Amino acid sequence: MNKVVSNVSEALIGIEDNMTLMVGGFGLCGIPENSIAELVKLGVKNLTCISNNAGVDDFGLGLLLQQKQVKKMISSYVGENDEFERQMLSGELEVDLIPQGSLAERCRAGGAGIPAFFTPAGYGTEVAEGKEVRVFNGKPHILESALEADFAIVKAWKGDTEGNLVYKATARNFNPMMAMAGKITIAEVEELVPAGELDPNQIHTPGIFVQRIFQGEKFEKRIEQRTVRSK
Amino acid sequence: MALDKVGIAKRIAQELKDGWYVNLGIGIPTLVANYIPEGIEVEFQSENGILGMGPFPFEGEEDADLINAGKQTITATKGAVFFDSAMSFAMIRGQHVQLTVLGAMEVSQNGDIANWKIPGKMVKGMGGAMDLVASADNIIVAMMHSNKAGESKILKECTLPLTGVGCVKKVVTELAVMEIKDGKFHLIERAPGVSVEEIISKTEGELVVPDNVPEMVL
Numbered sequence: 109m110n111k112v113v114s115n116v117s118e119a120l121i122g123i124e125d126n127m128t129l130m131v132g133g134f135g136l137c138g139i140p141e142n143s144i145a146e147l148v149k150l151g152v153k154n155l156t157c158i159s160n161n162a163g164v165d166d167f168g169l170g171l172l173l174q175q176k177q178v179k180k181m182i183s184s185y186v187g188e189n190d191e192f193e194r195q196m197l198s199g200e201l202e203v204d205l206i207p208q209g210s211l212a213e214r215c216r217a218g219g220a221g222i223p224a225f226f227t228p229a230g231y232g233t234e235v236a237e238g239k240e241v242r243v244f245n246g247k248p249h250i251l252e253s254a255l256e257a258d259f260a261i262v263k264a265w266k267g268d269t270e271g272n273l274v275y276k277a278t279a280r281n282f283n284p285m286m287a288m289a290g291k292i293t294i295a296e297v298e299e300l301v302p303a304g305e306l307d308p309n310q311i312h313t314p315g316i317f318v319q320r321i322f323q324g325e326k327f328e329k330r331i332e333q334r335t336v337r338s339k
Numbered sequence: 340m341a342l343d344k345v346g347i348a349k350r351i352a353q354e355l356k357d358g359w360y361v362n363l364g365i366g367i368p369t370l371v372a373n374y375i376p377e378g379i380e381v382e383f384q385s386e387n388g389i390l391g392m393g394p395f396p397f398e399g400e401e402d403a404d405l406i407n408a409g410k411q412t413i414t415a416t417k418g419a420v421f422f423d424s425a426m427s428f429a430m431i432r433g434q435h436v437q438l439t440v441l442g443a444m445e446v447s448q449n450g451d452i453a454n455w456k457i458p459g460k461m462v463k464g465m466g467g468a469m470d471l472v473a474s475a476d477n478i479i480v481a482m483m484h485s486n487k488a489g490e491s492k493i494l495k496e497c498t499l500p501l502t503g504v505g506c507v508k509k510v511v512t513e514l515a516v517m518e519i520k521d522g523k524f525h526l527i528e529r530a531p532g533v534s535v536e537e538i539i540s541k542t543e544g545e546l547v548v549p550d551n552v553p554e555m556v557l
């Protein structure tokens with residue numbers, strides 16, 4: 109089944125105000141940067157964004173925050189962003205902070221048809237407030253529910269016309285689970301190849317989870333913390 | 340003399356055992372990787388999706404797609420593997436990682452840890468810390484014994500919002516190595532030249548002090 113759309117604007121058709129979007133990436137690594145730039149252009153507002161981080165001031169989801177397009181962030185770590193801090197402290201932006209493993213599993217559960225699950229993470233902390241607690245094997249766990257999104261936007265290294273995806277190194281992160289959990293999943297790839305070119309043994313996200321795929325025009329791939337050693 | 344950050348990292352590195360998979364948090368814990376004892380093989384897991392984390396890359400060899408959980412550019416060792424975040428936390432929650440080393444703002448005598456939030460200040464989030472402390476069997480905390488105002492961070496009860504309850508087993512500070520069991524801190528070692536009296540005076544929580552407290556050998 110051919111999932112290819114011709115460009116980013118075609119890929120994002122149907123994204124409207126007030127929708128919930130999952131956006132892949134960890135920090136600035138593995139984020140769908142072409143789609144984020146297009147969302148800024150579209151000017152859609154009151155978005156709920158589920159993403160591990162919120163970008164930096166002038167890149168990644170920080171660009172949507174700058175334009176005040178985000179109503180609520182669901183994330184595990186949101187430092188490194190002054191505009192985020194300002195909006196959060198002034199009450200303009202709602203923020204739901206979730207332990208990183210629970211966030212990943214809640215996305216996976218959403219895509220896998222599991223409505224909720226018990227995890228020990230967050231027990232005894234404010235994350236557990238209002239959540240059901242149950243003891244398994246002598247250890248307390250809290251009930252966490254699945255997350256779903258109107259659109260999931262993910263970024264892969266290579267993809268084929270069937271929507272099968274391969275990620276590179278640690279740019280995989282949240283992308284595979286979010287791809288599973290979107291009602292419509294958009295994959296932005298560095299290299300789009302004909303079906304049959306990717307080794308079926310090596311595919312990370314099967315195309316069944318992807319509805320639209322396109323090759324991104326350019327990837328800046330900004331590095332957040334450049335750390336090197338001397339030779 | 341009290342240890343510096345490197346000293347704390349060196350002392351924690353002595354806890355590593357051959358064949359262990361280890362998750363190192365941001366800050367002092369990251370330094371532990373530089374002092375692996377000779378003859379020991381350990382593999383570092385970073386929760387953003389790599390097992391087999393190597394040293395920082397040489398200048399010009401940075402890869403934007405290859406970072407650690409602190410968003411720093413890294414390299415991958417021979418035999419390294421990449422995976423997604425759900426798989427990564429399956430390793431952590433499923434207790435396949437033998438040791439977690441992380442920093443803390445406060446630790447209490449029953450093993451509670453607070454390291455993610457100061458009320459009234461900017462909240463950056465817990466990242467993977469809550470998952471790590473809730474599941475790891477073996478958690479070592481690397482931290483300073485007291486804050487800048489000189490107040491103890493080794494407490495009867497944490498005052499800050501918790502990251503996890505009853506989970507910390509061992510604490511290494513610039514002054515001491517302490518174990519936590521039976522709801523008390525137990526003094527195991529002191530930093531070279533640091534007196535037991537100094538450690539007692541800077542520890543607010545209940546501290547069990549044996550007759551003989553050896554100095555750390557670094």
